Structure formats: C-alpha cells, structure tokens
Amino acid sequence: MRLAQIMSPQGRKEVVFKDNRWQVITDMFAQVLTFTGESFEDNGVVFLSPVQPRVxxxxxxxxxxxxxxxxxxxxxxxxxxxxxxxxxxxxxxxxxxxxxxxxxxxxxxxxxxxxxxxxxxxxxxxxxxxxxxxxxxxxxxxxxxxxxxxxxxxxxxxxxxxxxxxxxxxxxxxxxxxxxxxxxxxxxxxxxxxxxxxxxxxxxxxxxxxxxxxxxxxxxxxxxxxxxxxxxxxxxxxxxxxxxxxx
Structure with a gap:
C-alpha cells in the first residue's frame, strides 16, 4: 500500500494510491483506513513530505x-x-x-x-x-x-x-x-x-x-x-x- 501527503486546493491531504487514483483518507496511521470519497488523478499530484515528524x-x-x-x-x-x-x-x-x-x-x-x-x-x-x-x-x-x-x-x-x-x-x-x-x-x-x-x-x-x-x-x-x-x-x-x- 502506498501512502502520501499531497497539496490540494483545500490544503494538505492524506492519501492512499488505489484504483490508479490518490484516494483521500482521514488518518494514515489508523488500523482500518477511512475514505472520504474524494480522490485525485495520479498525474500532476503535488507531493508534500509524506509525514510531519515530531522526531x-x-x-x-x-x-x-x-x-x-x-x-x-x-x-x-x-x-x-x-x-x-x-x-x-x-x-x-x-x-x-x-x-x-x-x-x-x-x-x-x-x-x-x-x-x-x-x-x-x-x-x-x-x-x-x-x-x-x-x-x-x-x-x-x-x-x-x-x-x-x-x-x-x-x-x-x-x-x-x-x-x-x-x-x-x-x-x-x-x-x-x-x-x-x-x-x-x-x-x-x-x-x-x-x-x-x-x-x-x-x-x-x-x-x-x-x-x-x-x-x-x-x-x-x-x-x-x-x-x-x-x-x-x-x-x-x-x-x-x-x-x-x-x-
């Protein structure tokens, strides 16, 4: 499974790559991922640091x-x-x-x-x-x-x-x-x-x-x-x- 954080018109989004699209999720660290229903095409996605580490x-x-x-x-x-x-x-x-x-x-x-x-x-x-x-x-x-x-x-x-x-x-x-x-x-x-x-x-x-x-x-x-x-x-x-x- 491929996880990322991307920049959208609404700001930072956590996403998972599924069905050839970046599907927005609520929490990449959850045991079971929750999908919001929003998604983005792979082409043109702006990647951010995949996490914002405290350490x-x-x-x-x-x-x-x-x-x-x-x-x-x-x-x-x-x-x-x-x-x-x-x-x-x-x-x-x-x-x-x-x-x-x-x-x-x-x-x-x-x-x-x-x-x-x-x-x-x-x-x-x-x-x-x-x-x-x-x-x-x-x-x-x-x-x-x-x-x-x-x-x-x-x-x-x-x-x-x-x-x-x-x-x-x-x-x-x-x-x-x-x-x-x-x-x-x-x-x-x-x-x-x-x-x-x-x-x-x-x-x-x-x-x-x-x-x-x-x-x-x-x-x-x-x-x-x-x-x-x-x-x-x-x-x-x-x-x-x-x-x-x-x-």
Missing amino acids: ILAMAHNGTPDQINNPAQAFHKSSRTAVGFGDSIYKDLRLGRLEVECELTAVIGKTARKLTLGNALEHVLGFTIGNDVTLPEQTPGDHLLLQTKNGDGFTPLGPWIETEFPNFDNSTMFVRVNGKQVIETSTNQLARGVAEQLVHITKYTTLGPGDVVLGGSPMSMYPVEPGDIVELEIIGLGVLINPIVKL
Missing part, C-alpha cells in the same frame, strides 16, 4: 558492513528540516561543501519503546526515501552535528510511504545529479539493519507515529552545488527530486 533520527557510522565494529549511535535532526518532493535544499556558501545522502528511511507507525529484534518491524508503518543532507566541513568542530545536519531543507522525505516493501534490506539505490547517475549502491551495505537500528534507538527514547529513522548512507553521499537537481531513487520506493538553492 527525526539518523544513524551514524552505519554505511558499510565493517562499521558493525563501531558502537551503534544515532543523532537528532530538527523536525524543521523535513521537506518534501520538489522542495529546495539550501546551501549557505560560507559553510563549505554540501553533500546529499540517499538513505532508506523507516516511518514509525505506532508508539515504540524498548523494542526487540522480534517485534521491531511491527512498529514500522512503511518505508520512504530520506536525504540526510550534510555539511561535512562543519563536522570536525561540531560533535553534536547541529551545524552539520540542520540547515534549511536538510531532510527531504518522499515521495511516498510504501507499507509493503519486503526487499528493504536488499534494495538498489541510485543518486543522480542533473540527470547523470553518479552513485549506485544497495541497502545491503548497511552495518545494522532496520530492526537493529530501532532496538538501539528505543532502548533510550520513545518513538511515535510519524517519526522517522534514516538508516545511514551506504556510500551514497555526493557533493552538490546551487543550481543542481538531485534525484534519489530506491527501487520500489520511487524517486525523490530536490533542487539545490543558494542561501
């Missing part, structure tokens, strides 16, 4: 299999960094190099605390694409990653949430800049899978519906400049497109 967490040093030897660690990003398909990522030229990172992103579906490997995935509504935008030149003096990870538009999400995505741990990922493919990688390169990530995080904090966890960059980072158009693709999850704009 955005991202895994650190989780991008290659050998990093399993590092202790599990996650960091916070401001919820204000979350944007959707087509929204701008802003580069402040004073702050050095800007990199995009294609990341498999878990969307939490229900309250999650002290999860186990056995039940962690039961708390995931589905998966989307996340772009963990980074200012790597800020990192040496920024151990808490405030400067590095929290610029305007630094967490694009979308274009939708896929609730049935069995290949989440072995899905091919692409990064394209201005139409040119610059990276091909796979979610199978992550040191810790989704269940392990959620077990670690919920040992220390509670996650709730709509919160997101970006799973780490399996060598999917690439430098970009104002004027570039970035496309991130994870096979089965669509393509997330965002422009880079000078701040």
